[in-house]
Amino acid sequence: MRIPQWVIPTLVILCAVLGIGGARLLAVPSVVKEYSAAPAAHPRTTLLVVSGVKCVDTAERAANQLKDLPGVLRFAAYASRNRVEVTFDPDRVGVQDIREAIEGPVYDEGTQETQFHVFQVLEVDGLEVPTR
Amino acid sequence: MIKRLRTIFQAGVVLAAIVTGMRFAMGWSLTSVEKYCPFGGLETAYALLARKRFTCAAGELNLGLFVALILLAVLARKAFCGWACPLGAVFEWTGRLGRKVFGRESYQGLWDIPPKVDATLKIVLRLAVVAAVLAATWATGELVFRGYDPYYVLFSANGHDVRTWSYAILGALFLLGALVPLAWCKYLCPLGAALWPFSAAGRIRLRRHGELCTGCGSCDDACPQALAVSSVPEVRSGECTLCLECTAACPTGGALELHLTGVRP
Numbered sequence: 048m049r050i051p052q053w054v055i056p057t058l059v060i061l062c063a064v065l066g067i068g069g070a071r072l073l074a075v076p077s078v079v080k081e082y083s084a085a086p087a088a089h090p091r092t093t094l095l096v097v098s099g100v101k102c103v104d105t106a107e108r109a110a111n112q113l114k115d116l117p118g119v120l121r122f123a124a125y126a127s128r129n130r131v132e133v134t135f136d137p138d139r140v141g142v143q144d145i146r147e148a149i150e151g152p153v154y155d156e157g158t159q160e161t162q163f164h165v166f167q168v169l170e171v172d173g174l175e176v177p178t179r
Numbered sequence: 180m181i182k183r184l185r186t187i188f189q190a191g192v193v194l195a196a197i198v199t200g201m202r203f204a205m206g207w208s209l210t211s212v213e214k215y216c217p218f219g220g221l222e223t224a225y226a227l228l229a230r231k232r233f234t235c236a237a238g239e240l241n242l243g244l245f246v247a248l249i250l251l252a253v254l255a256r257k258a259f260c261g262w263a264c265p266l267g268a269v270f271e272w273t274g275r276l277g278r279k280v281f282g283r284e285s286y287q288g289l290w291d292i293p294p295k296v297d298a299t300l301k302i303v304l305r306l307a308v309v310a311a312v313l314a315a316t317w318a319t320g321e322l323v324f325r326g327y328d329p330y331y332v333l334f335s336a337n338g339h340d341v342r343t344w345s346y347a348i349l350g351a352l353f354l355l356g357a358l359v360p361l362a363w364c365k366y367l368c369p370l371g372a373a374l375w376p377f378s379a380a381g382r383i384r385l386r387r388h389g390e391l392c393t394g395c396g397s398c399d400d401a402c403p404q405a406l407a408v409s410s411v412p413e414v415r416s417g418e419c420t421l422c423l424e425c426t427a428a429c430p431t432g433g434a435l436e437l438h439l440t441g442v443r444p
Contacts, residue, residue, distance in 0.1 A: 048438060048439045049436055049437065049438055049439075050383065050437045050438065050439050051437070052181045052423055052426065052437060053181075054255075054383070054437070055255055055258050055262065055383070055421050055423065055437070056184060056185070056188060056262060058251060058254060058255045058258060059188070059251070059255070059258050059259065059262045059263050062247045062248065062250065062251040062259065062263075063244075063247070063263065065243075065247040065250070066217070066240075066243045066244035066245075066246070066247030066248065067240065067243065067244065068243075069243050069246075069247065070238075070239040070240045070242065070243030070244070071239065071243075072239075072243075073239040073242045073243055073246075074238075074239040075227065075231060075232060075233065075239070076232065077232055077233050077238070078232070079232075096209070098209060101209070101211075101236055102235045102236040103232070103233070103234070103235055103236075103320065104235075125238065125239075126233070126236060126238065127214055127233065127236060127237065127238020127239065127240060127241070128238065128239075128240075129209045169209075
């Protein structure tokens, strides 16, 4: 069947729309950590956009920032979109505590050095937050 | 008209890639150019299947674009390469420049590569690149190809893992691209190799109507992939990007037409 030439650029555009738009359906976390905190009666999940969480390694490091924070139950990072989901017990810890822990100094076991300003929270639950 | 439209497409994607890279490098955006590389989708496929997570900085956008590209290739062959690949556009312009500088009439390149050698190189070299990149990525869990990837080196604005030798490789590829147009795309591009089986089976093809064709060879000279359009009734090569340069160059204006094969009117 003969087809007009404009079909080709149209298909290319549709491919881009499908690829970019449909990508969210394929999302899986880059890193997931379950912490050994006591179960919460009413757990809450907050969604953060964190500058510095950009690959599996950096997501692991961000997860380590929360390992000693009481009340944090689960950490899931979608590194390619710089997104972090933290599930926590609101009776024991707040979003502000989580933000402070993530943005705190990072100890690098490889170089045995402490690094500052590695992570910066830019958004909390879809709202931009002032950077420090 | 279609030629101008394609130039607008190509200029648009190149500009978008440059702006994305610059914005990321300046800290104005969190989105790096590598997030739009469809080959990243294939690089991360093993980690996704085996460990249920993405490799390094690759993510769902890479995978989504790769899946969409396969669907596109099944229908419209390597239209992505000819219309929407920023690296393909830059190398095509380089080949055009080389064609002017060296006074050639076609995109055949400085050397006359025999068709059999050309076909063998396209398969062997590209498969070797795909195998090496995937093996290294899957073994290390890192996007090890970054420093060698001309797309990343060119558009990331001196991104992570880009070294001095990365620019040396990019320069060598540009020089090669001027001597042998689209040498990267034809002989080295791993994405091109991954898409090839789907593209070869692609349903939209160019058909040449023998009764209208004068055999002038303008289509052969215009084809950036240096395909012999004038000597086949239907362009079945998996390398055809449906750029439609051949139809624009055809003086009869009807000897070459697009057909959806396997579907009767």
